[in-house]
Amino acid sequence: MRTLVVGAGAVGGFFGAHLVEAGRDVTFLVRERRAAALRADGLTVEKLDGTLHVEPTAVTKDEIDGPFDLVLLSVKSFALGQALDDVAPAVGPDTTIVPLLNGLQHIETLQRRFGADQVVGGLCFVATILVGDTIRQLSPLNTIMLGELDGPESPRIQAAHREIEGAGFEAVLSRNILQGLWEKWFILAAGGATTTLLGGDVGTIERVPFGRETALAIVAECAAVAAAAGHEPRPAMRARAEATLTEAGSDFTTSMFRDQQQGLEVESDQILGDLVRRGQTAGVSVPLLAAASAALEVYRAGRGA
Structure with a gap:
């Protein structure tokens, strides 16, 4: 199976490097500068238990030679628009697209562009950052979960799962993605x-x-929106969120907070704005989420986003 990993940053680079190390047929779709760096220096992942270094195959959008069997889409949500054009030559009638983006907005966008039959559900849990051209792992989290959006397993989702499992990270096939x-x-x-x-x-x-x-109160608002959509978080997930966000003495922050502190672009609309709109449509009161979303949009306006 030919696999195209779109992006070689903190997420795509981490999982893609493991797939290369496991002997899978993997190509990275990246920008010109990143392609030159990968060709010259390879791809390095500083793991918690050692260093992983691979010599990957990298292409730019003009070098795609035809459809791939599997596309792992790992760009930031705000970069999706450009990524759609870049990846289009790699998507054929039998291509399975597994997006690893946050929120749900991107699924509808991908389905409109490539058709509902091309897109399955996917998500990942990983804590990594890009330091220069090196990926650094911050916690033991290293999971990809995938599944058909309508639930039942299919031959294509089973094939995709087989391709990524056993590659040094957890690969989960879900019936309720x-x-x-x-x-x-x-x-x-x-x-x-x-x-x-x-x-x-x-x-x-x-x-x-x-x-x-x-x-x-913010946790409660988020849970209420999910519940209104028919996907109320399980009690254990809500308890985990509440415990994590109220732990005394914790130095925990989020990637969104860290990106904001560094003056970088943030996924505010995809993670907060879209949730606020869905809540308001469902009649759910979300004043704190709306305030957080507005504050981030002010930040984005200030940096010219």
């Missing part, structure tokens, strides 16, 4: 809204007046 997508969105939105709206790490938020109460 939409629930998984909503639960991950719930966690990302709760954490992102809490840390960016209140402007600090969890330990600081927890110890200031009304900090804990605000964090719990």
Whole structure:
């Protein structure tokens, strides 16, 4: 099976490097500068238990030689528009697209562009950052979950799962991938809204007046939107979110908060704005999520986004 990994950043580079190491037929679709770096220096992942270095095959959009069997789409949500044009020559009638983006907005976008039959559900749990051209792993999280959006397993999703399993990370085949997508969105939105709206790490938020109460109220708003959509987070997932965002002394922050602190682009509309709109359409009151979304849009306007 020919696999195209779109992006060789913190997410695509991490999982793609493991697939290369496991002997899979993997090509990375990247920009010219990243392609030159990969060809010259290879791809390095600083793992918690050692260093992984591979010599990957990298192409730019003009060098795609035809359809691939499997496309792992790992760009940031705000880069999806350009990625659609870049990846189009790699998508044929038998291509399976597994997006590893946050939220749900991207699925509808991909289905409109390539057809509902081309797109399956996918998500990942990984904590990595890109330092220069090197990927650094920050926690043991290393999971890809995939499944048909309508639930039942199919030959193509089983084939995709076989291709990525046994490659040094956890590969999970789900019969309810939409629930998984909503639960991950719930966690990302709760954490992102809490840390960016209140402007600090969890330990600081927890110890200031009304900090804990605000964090719990944001979790409740996120859960209410998911419930209105028919995907209420399981009790264990909600308890996990509440515990993580109210832990005394914790230095936990979110990638959205860290990106904002560094003056980088953030996935505010995909993670918060879309959730607010869905909540309002369903009649769910989400004042804290709306405030967090507005604050991030002000930030984006200030950086010229």
